[in-house]
Amino acid sequence: MTFHTTITPQEVRLMLLARQELALIDLREEAPFALAHPLFAAQMSAGRIEMEIFDRIPRRGVPIILYDDGEDLVEGAAALIRSLGYSDVRALDGGLQGWKNAGYELFQDVNSYSKAFGELVEHRRHTPSLPAETVKELIDQNANVRVVDARRFDEYSTMNIPGSTSVPGAELVLKAPALAKDPDTMIIVNCAGRTRSIIGTQSLVNTGIPNPVFALRNGTIGWVLAGQALETGQERQAPDATENEQEAAAQRAREVAYRAGVRHVTAWEAAVLAQDGTRTLYRFDVRSPEEYRKGHLPGFLNAPGGQLVQETDMNAPVRGARILLSDPLGSRADMTASWLAQMGWEVYVLERGFNAQLEEGDHSRALPPHPEPSIVSLAELDRLTASEQGILIDLATSREHRKGHIPGARFALPIELEQLLLEKAGEEPVVLTSPDGRLARLVAARYRERQTVSALELGTAGWSGAGRPLATGLENPLSEPRDIYKRPYEGTDNASEAMQAYLDWEFGLVEQLRRDGTHGFFVI
Numbered sequence: 001m002t003f004h005t006t007i008t009p010q011e012v013r014l015m016l017l018a019r020q021e022l023a024l025i026d027l028r029e030e031a032p033f034a035l036a037h038p039l040f041a042a043q044m045s046a047g048r049i050e051m052e053i054f055d056r057i058p059r060r061g062v063p064i065i066l067y068d069d070g071e072d073l074v075e076g077a078a079a080l081i082r083s084l085g086y087s088d089v090r091a092l093d094g095g096l097q098g099w100k101n102a103g104y105e106l107f108q109d110v111n112s113y114s115k116a117f118g119e120l121v122e123h124r125r126h127t128p129s130l131p132a133e134t135v136k137e138l139i140d141q142n143a144n145v146r147v148v149d150a151r152r153f154d155e156y157s158t159m160n161i162p163g164s165t166s167v168p169g170a171e172l173v174l175k176a177p178a179l180a181k182d183p184d185t186m187i188i189v190n191c192a193g194r195t196r197s198i199i200g201t202q203s204l205v206n207t208g209i210p211n212p213v214f215a216l217r218n219g220t221i222g223w224v225l226a227g228q229a230l231e232t233g234q235e236r237q238a239p240d241a242t243e244n245e246q247e248a249a250a251q252r253a254r255e256v257a258y259r260a261g262v263r264h265v266t267a268w269e270a271a272v273l274a275q276d277g278t279r280t281l282y283r284f285d286v287r288s289p290e291e292y293r294k295g296h297l298p299g300f301l302n303a304p305g306g307q308l309v310q311e312t313d314m315n316a317p318v319r320g321a322r323i324l325l326s327d328p329l330g331s332r333a334d335m336t337a338s339w340l341a342q343m344g345w346e347v348y349v350l351e352r353g354f355n356a357q358l359e360e361g362d363h364s365r366a367l368p369p370h371p372e373p374s375i376v377s378l379a380e381l382d383r384l385t386a387s388e389q390g391i392l393i394d395l396a397t398s399r400e401h402r403k404g405h406i407p408g409a410r411f412a413l414p415i416e417l418e419q420l421l422l423e424k425a426g427e428e429p430v431v432l433t434s435p436d437g438r439l440a441r442l443v444a445a446r447y448r449e450r451q452t453v454s455a456l457e458l459g460t461a462g463w464s465g466a467g468r469p470l471a472t473g474l475e476n477p478l479s480e481p482r483d484i485y486k487r488p489y490e491g492t493d494n495a496s497e498a499m500q501a502y503l504d505w506e507f508g509l510v511e512q513l514r515r516d517g518t519h520g521f522f523v524i
Contacts, residue, residue: 047415169306
């Protein structure tokens with residue numbers, strides 16, 4: 001590697017200990033990242049930098065430290081990131097092996113430090129929990145219990161504890177009391193594994209709810225390992241809270257946030273924070289995606305509170321940054337902020353109420369300016385397909401591709417496209433597609449001079465929007481689908497050995513945090 005601006009693992013560790021801003025970026029795909037990485041590393045594939053970096057690293061002057069594990073990704077990625085306006089881009093000396101050689105800890109899985117924090121919470125607060133067998137006995141006996149599922153609703157609808165109700169994590173303090181109005185009703189909180197069960201249970205405990213509250217020990221993994229059946233396809237959701245319930249939840253959550261050191265700011269004060277060019281400021285709307293789409297403050301990205309605590313590295317890869325949360329009801333932002341503060345973040349909550357003109361719909365990722373590539377219409381694609389000319393390459397994630405892709409499209413990792421074009425395409429026409437077409441156009445623009453690489457107009461969404469059917473699965477891929485790490489707690493087809501190994505790994509995280517020594521977590 002000829003990259004000249006490097007930083008040693010020792011210097012990175014000191015920056016972490018000193019709470020300085022830095023983004024430690026692993027350029028590999030998610031699956032190899034999940035095998036080993038530093039605690040506060042964030043994964044950003046070298047093939048998707050332009051799609052992600054502006055939202056995930058909003059301040060152009062933040063120190064960005066890149067590494068791989070010998071794949072020679074750093075030099076090209078650094079040049080690209082610099083071309084996008086980032087001024088402080090460095091390579092980790094020795095890469096992942098250099099970190100290991102320095103004697104520092106390597107962590108496994110994804111969202112590692114959020115999960116490690118959850119284990120620390122249980123370790124220090126002795127968060128109450130019940131084993132799956134006991135919970136099933138209570139359900140079978142029609143005991144006075146309510147089981148609430150703290151995961152995303154789509155996870156819940158895939159598989160859930162029989163009779164449970166979906167109440168995503170940040171909504172628990174707001175909605176769970178209405179599901180258990182009798183103070184003698186036992187509330188049992190579950191997720192797929194451990195983290196969201198622990199955090200959800202401790203959230204209710206921290207707010208002083210009168211009900212007995214327990215986590216379902218080891219979540220749906222523990223339930224399956226106990227040989228107990230799950231439901232699938234359920235749609236039970238907690239009802240909206242009344243005004244009185246909203247106000248009670250807001251008061252309880254604000255008290256918890258105060259204990260955690262969360263600061264509240266007015267809209268004017270928030271604007272001043274946003275203008276500080278020396279600090280990174282993340283702005284998140286912690287409501288559900290449905291509420292967000294109906295109207296949100298400009299500049300705020302959607303990150304439902306429970307998932308923000310669970311997936312902090314994905315949403316906010318700049319360690320040491322500031323975080324500002326919004327929620328017109330208050331309770332969801334305050335509870336989310338209370339956990340982020342304990343995870344070592346400088347976190348603020350915008351005072352309740354939206355006093356500005358709102359934007360509707362989903363957030364549209366900011367992309368860098370790029371030349372307009374050659375565009376292929378559906379009719380032109382039909383002609384190429386009928387003449388058996390060309391190759392249609394899908395740049396979606398492997399998960400998106402499996403869910404639905406244009407028939408005949410072949411999955412490929414953007415990071416491997418250059419080599420694939422050399423090996424597979426030659427002078428043959430190549431048409432790129434992606435879910436909404438944006439990534440395909442961005443990548444095709446890089447190859448404008450070749451004249452053989454084009455982007456499909458409107459991407460895969462344009463195909464399906466024209467009433468054309470999609471294929472599913474992963475057939476004849478051009479790349480190994482290592483962009484997605486198969487979580488042992490997702491879906492219904494996981495091996496028992498993998499689930500047990502995952503739990504064993506989580507149990508060891510508290511000791512690994514102690515050895516690492518950089519976390520800065522505290523637990524109220």
